[in-house]
Amino acid sequence: MTVQYDDADPKLSRTRRLGGRRIYAALKAQISEGLYPPGAAMPSTRALASELGVARTTVTSAYEQLLAEGFLESRQGAPTRVAPLLPVPAEDAGMVRPRSRHRLSAYGERMKTLADRAAPVPVAREPVIDFRYGDLSTADFPTLLWKRALSAAASRRPDRLTYGRPEGSLRLRTALQAYLWRARGIRCDADQIIIVSGSQQGLDLCARILLDPADRFVVENPCYQMARQVFAATGAVPVSVSAREDGLDTARLARTNASLAYVTPSHQFPLGGVMPIARRQQLLAWASATGAYVVEDDYDGEYRYDIKPVPPLYGLRGETSRVIYVGTVSKILSPCLRIGYLIVPEGLKAVFTTAKQLADRHTPTVEQEALASLLEGGLYERHIRRVRRRNGERRRSLLDALDQAFGARIAIQGADAGLHVVVWLCDLPATAEAGLVARARQRGIGLYPVSPLYDPGHPEEAPTCAGLVMGYAALDARQIRQGVGMLAEIVRDMTA
Numbered sequence: 001m002t003v004q005y006d007d008a009d010p011k012l013s014r015t016r017r018l019g020g021r022r023i024y025a026a027l028k029a030q031i032s033e034g035l036y037p038p039g040a041a042m043p044s045t046r047a048l049a050s051e052l053g054v055a056r057t058t059v060t061s062a063y064e065q066l067l068a069e070g071f072l073e074s075r076q077g078a079p080t081r082v083a084p085l086l087p088v089p090a091e092d093a094g095m096v097r098p099r100s101r102h103r104l105s106a107y108g109e110r111m112k113t114l115a116d117r118a119a120p121v122p123v124a125r126e127p128v129i130d131f132r133y134g135d136l137s138t139a140d141f142p143t144l145l146w147k148r149a150l151s152a153a154a155s156r157r158p159d160r161l162t163y164g165r166p167e168g169s170l171r172l173r174t175a176l177q178a179y180l181w182r183a184r185g186i187r188c189d190a191d192q193i194i195i196v197s198g199s200q201q202g203l204d205l206c207a208r209i210l211l212d213p214a215d216r217f218v219v220e221n222p223c224y225q226m227a228r229q230v231f232a233a234t235g236a237v238p239v240s241v242s243a244r245e246d247g248l249d250t251a252r253l254a255r256t257n258a259s260l261a262y263v264t265p266s267h268q269f270p271l272g273g274v275m276p277i278a279r280r281q282q283l284l285a286w287a288s289a290t291g292a293y294v295v296e297d298d299y300d301g302e303y304r305y306d307i308k309p310v311p312p313l314y315g316l317r318g319e320t321s322r323v324i325y326v327g328t329v330s331k332i333l334s335p336c337l338r339i340g341y342l343i344v345p346e347g348l349k350a351v352f353t354t355a356k357q358l359a360d361r362h363t364p365t366v367e368q369e370a371l372a373s374l375l376e377g378g379l380y381e382r383h384i385r386r387v388r389r390r391n392g393e394r395r396r397s398l399l400d401a402l403d404q405a406f407g408a409r410i411a412i413q414g415a416d417a418g419l420h421v422v423v424w425l426c427d428l429p430a431t432a433e434a435g436l437v438a439r440a441r442q443r444g445i446g447l448y449p450v451s452p453l454y455d456p457g458h459p460e461e462a463p464t465c466a467g468l469v470m471g472y473a474a475l476d477a478r479q480i481r482q483g484v485g486m487l488a489e490i491v492r493d494m495t496a
Contacts, residue, residue, distance in 0.1 A: 023052070024062035031071050031082055041079040042072060106213075110233050127446030129483035133270070133420035133471030134335065140387045140473075141334055145379055146370065153369035166357035167349075168195025168341070169368040175375035176341060183381065184301060185311045186325065188343050194352050195363045199299060199328040199340040203230050203262075205355050206295050206324055209348070210260050211236040218261035220248050221461055222453035224269045227262050227297065236260075240455035243268050245413075247275035250282040261287070262295045266310045269299065270422055270453055270469045272414015274310055284313065287322040294323045300331045302384050304417045305392050314343060321345045329371065331419060332384055337367060391419060397477040398470065398484070405488035419473040422450055427495045428466035436466060439490050445483050 030036055042048075045063060049056040063080060066072045074080040104112060167173070173193040180186040196202040203226075211217060213235030219228045220243035232238055239256045242249045247268045253261070261283065265275035275283070287294050296313045304310065314325040328340035344352050356362070374380040399415060402423060411424040428436065433449035440447045450467035472480060 021062075023054070023059060024065050027062060027066060028069075028071060031066075036082045038082050038084045040082045042081065044079070106235065107233065110235065114229055114233070127441060128444035129475065129479045129486075130446035131468070131470040131472065131475070131483060132446055132448060133469050134330075135471060135474035136331070136334060136387075136419075137390075137474050137476075140390060142374075142379070142383050145374065145383070146333070149370035149373045150366060152373060153366045156369070164362040164365040164368075166362050167191070167353045168193065168363060169365065169372060172368045172372040172375070173341075175372045179375050179380065180327075180343075183384075184298070184309065186315055186343065188315075188320070189346075191349060192343050192346065194342040194344060194349075194356055195368060196340045196342060196356065197360060197363050198330060198335070198338040199297065199326050200226060200230070201338075201359065202326045202328075202340050202342045203227050203295065203297070205342070205352060205359065206260075206293075206326075207231045207234050207236075209351055209355055210293050210295075215260070216256060216258040218248075218253065218256050218258045218263075219455075220263060220268060221455045221458060222270060222450065223262070223455075224264070224297070224299075225453060231260070231262060238455070240458055240461075242458075242461055243273065244271065245273050246279060247273045248279065248283065250275075250279045250286065253283065253286045258292060259290075260293050260295060262297065263313075264297045264299065265313055266298055266301045267303075267414070267417045269297075270414065270420065270450060272416065272418060272422065274417075280313055280316055284316060284319045284322065288319070292322065295326060296323055297326045299326075299328060300418045301327075302332060303388055303391060303419060305388075305395065306416045310417075321347070324348075332380070332387065333371075337371075339363060339367060339371060391473050394472045394475060394477065394480065395421075397480045398472045401481045401484035405484050406491075420469055420471040423468045423470055424463070425466040425468070425491060427491065430463045430466055432494060433466045433468075436468075436490060436494065439494070440487065443486055443490070445486050445490075447487070 027036075036042065042063070043051075045056055045059045049059045052059070063072060067074060067080075070083055072080050073083045170190065172195060173190040176193055177188060177190045180188065194202075194205075196205065207230050211231060211234045215234075215236040216239050217231050217236050218239050218241050219231070221240035222243070223240075228238055239258050241252050241256065247265055248261075248263050263275070263283070265280060265283075267274065283294060286292065294313060298312050301309050301312065312325060314320065314323045322345070324345070325343040326340065327343075329337060330340070333339075342352065371380070374383070395415065398421065399412065402410060402412065406425075409426050411426065413422040413424070415421045425436075430451055433451055437447045437449055448469050448471075450469050451463060453469070454462050456462075475483070
């Protein structure tokens with residue numbers, strides 16, 4: 001039987017001039033789409049190779065793969081044919097068809113809800129002057145020191161390449177143990193430290209290990225939204241407790257019936273309040289009496305401009321059994337490194353180590369060794385002093401620029417510590433935040449409203465005037481002055 005191969009043949013025009021696995025993939029797709037129906041004879045390997053301009057062995061290997069997968073069948077002395085399709089079984093009368101082809105678990109459904117609520121990514125160009133909190137200046141990164149530390153860590157040849165310890169490098173945990181005692185007054189054993197891939201993973205481990213669906217957990221109002229979300233993703237129920245000038249209102253804890261509280265006591269996010277000693281003691285007493293855990297996020301505890309950094313909850317009056325301390329290098333070196341750490345109670349070491357191993361085996365080893373060398377040599381603390389001084393200068397530039405542009409028409413919170421301030425625009429209502437942010441974006445300024453950080457279920461605590469969370473660590477003095485000047489122009493236009 002002679003088969004004609006011309007350009008009009010739809011079965012071959014799509015595979016012309018293809019080679020190797022592309023021929024296999026194209027033929028497989030054509031069979032699946034019905035261009036070659038069940039039982040149809042396939043072109044001979046010689047004819048197809050000639051038509052496509054490839055070696056016969058190339059076509060033969062494609063046919064052999066399709067034969068192995070059951071798409072083709074062959075018999076000696078007969079042409080290769082498309083395998084007949086298996087009959088589709090009739091539906092049982094009692095069979096219930098699934099409602100969706102994409103069934104999600106309860107956790108997946110909660111993720112979908114969070115994704116649906118997420119703010120859409122702006123389509124406008126990236127801001128030229130971006131006041132986003134959490135960003136750092138590339139000029140502050142210790143490039144040479146980090147390069148040397150990485151090179152030294154990578155040059156050490158181990159006996160074999162293997163997985164690291166899930167709880168982290170012993171060398172890094174030992175160096176962190178010494179640093180935390182010197183810098184934060186924390187006394188712990190090195191084996192209580194779990195190295196994690198950023199503080200967010202640390203919070204995720206806390207959520208998975210300590211919360212069940214329908215449990216209740218306390219969060220500050222307003223708060224860091226990704227913390228609230230990671231705890232809520234377990235199916236637990238958030239209980240918002242007001243956090244204003246003095247941080248979390250601990251007097252309300254007794255009525256929460258919660259099994260966990262997430263707090264930022266040394267520098268409340270976003271308002272910047274510091275929890276006084278009386279409230280800290282009340283929080284720890286509540287945890288001890290109820291068996292609840294306190295997750296202490298010390299995300300930027302190294303940055304304090306008026307006094308020395310405030311001591312953490314962990315270890316206060318000897319309390320180490322109910323507090324889990326979360327730290328990170330993201331605000332000192334870079335959020336790109338994804339290195340954080342937990343200090344967990346003695347009784348939770350094994351379960352946290354196992355959970356970390358199941359999550360991602362371990363945090364990258366070379367980066368851990370590089371960070372350990374910076375800590376051991378005192379270079380990390382020297383870098384902290386340098387960036388604290390630089391960010392103090394940026395903070396002063398921002399405060400001066402805001403004072404000159406707005407005077408008494410604004411109120412500022414959280415200026416004594418951290419890498420951001422909250423600016424309340426007294427001339428604009430809270431409902432104007434979205435319009436303000438959109439206008440600023442059009443002019444190349446990145447601004448971030450404070451209202452989304454409040455729990456919408458407590459409208460009585462929602463702000464009445466527009467507020468912005470303004471980070472300054474990634475900007476220089478010129479950018480800060482220019483950005484604040486344009487902000488003032490936009491506010492004048494909106495209030496005119």
